[in-house]
Amino acid sequence: MSVQSAARRLTAPDIRARKGGEPIVSLTSYHAHTARLVDPHVDFMLVGDSLGMVMHGMETTVPVTVEMMILQGQAVMRGSSRALVVVDLPFGSYEGSPQQAFATASKVLKETGAGAIKLEGGRRMAETVRFLADRGVPVMGHVGLTPQAINTLGSFKALGRDEASAELILNDARAIADAGAFAIVLEAISEPLARQITAEVAPPTIGIGGSPACDGQILVLEDMLGLSDRVPRFVKKFAEIGPAIGAAVEAYASEVRSRSFPAAEHVYAPKKV
Numbered sequence: 001m002s003v004q005s006a007a008r009r010l011t012a013p014d015i016r017a018r019k020g021g022e023p024i025v026s027l028t029s030y031h032a033h034t035a036r037l038v039d040p041h042v043d044f045m046l047v048g049d050s051l052g053m054v055m056h057g058m059e060t061t062v063p064v065t066v067e068m069m070i071l072q073g074q075a076v077m078r079g080s081s082r083a084l085v086v087v088d089l090p091f092g093s094y095e096g097s098p099q100q101a102f103a104t105a106s107k108v109l110k111e112t113g114a115g116a117i118k119l120e121g122g123r124r125m126a127e128t129v130r131f132l133a134d135r136g137v138p139v140m141g142h143v144g145l146t147p148q149a150i151n152t153l154g155s156f157k158a159l160g161r162d163e164a165s166a167e168l169i170l171n172d173a174r175a176i177a178d179a180g181a182f183a184i185v186l187e188a189i190s191e192p193l194a195r196q197i198t199a200e201v202a203p204p205t206i207g208i209g210g211s212p213a214c215d216g217q218i219l220v221l222e223d224m225l226g227l228s229d230r231v232p233r234f235v236k237k238f239a240e241i242g243p244a245i246g247a248a249v250e251a252y253a254s255e256v257r258s259r260s261f262p263a264a265e266h267v268y269a270p271k272k273v
């Protein structure tokens, strides 16, 4: 460890220990520059597979690859020093078996230096969560709306709003909590269900469209900055960066066309000899 790094990076056990305490704050981050801005203010940053949709314009998260996650995970680690960095395992890289999940998760942790991974799924993933947690891989779970299952779900919409489906999601959360997940994302579920899960399970719950009943909150950074064109109902825009970028680009284009940019102070004079 370097002598200069006085404040150590938060760990999965640090997040786990926050159950029932001060709310856990989190945002996604995909780049070194956004990581640098987000790092001082959050407890953990998620390198989410939503990067396929947000950065690459994909329709779903299904095409995202392990290589894409590793590149952005490395970028976010370079841009941060304090927050825990969690990397999503993408669709197809872990569901086949606990062994496949361990191979992918260990590669991600080795090549990025991140402190934890996240994977989607409840009861069907419980054996895998235990397999990883027993072998040194901190696992964040993710239940409720699991976007990687879009092709079986049909659309991105809130789940667990009737009693039968709420019971299924409650059992999903119980299963991965018992299997050793250090935290669980609850995506797009009703408030009473989020409240019940949060009260019952030992690890902290992190809501995204999961109501204030959760132990913490996460949003996609670009969504809350006003950089995404369409956002889910659960997003609050804390800024409108999109129009600010448009205005800056418009001013640049106009100054280039009128030759008022570059001005004298942006120009290299020849070296004096």
Ligand SMILES: Nc1nc(=O)c2c([nH]1)NC[C@@H]1CN(c3ccc(C(=O)N[C@@H](CCC(=O)O)C(=O)O)cc3)CN21
Binding pocket: 050, 053, 054, 061, 145, 147, 155, 156, 157, 158, 188, 209, 220, 223, 228, 231, 232, 233, 234
């Ligand atoms: N930029 C971004 N932000 C996200 O939060 C996000 C992604 N991308 N990609 C992956 C998933 C998809 N997400 C979503 C998308 C929409 C709803 C949503 O609120 N849907 C409406 C219904 C829309 C419909 O029926 O077409 C709802 O009321 O539930 C929820 C989660 C969340 N995740």
Ligand SMILES: CC(C)C(=O)C(=O)O
Binding pocket: 028, 046, 047, 048, 049, 050, 051, 088, 142, 185, 187, 208, 218, 219, 220
């Ligand atoms: C927002 C969340 C929880 C996510 O999984 C993602 O960004 O991929």
Ligand SMILES: [Mg+2]
Binding pocket: 048, 049, 050, 088
């Ligand atoms: Mg994700």
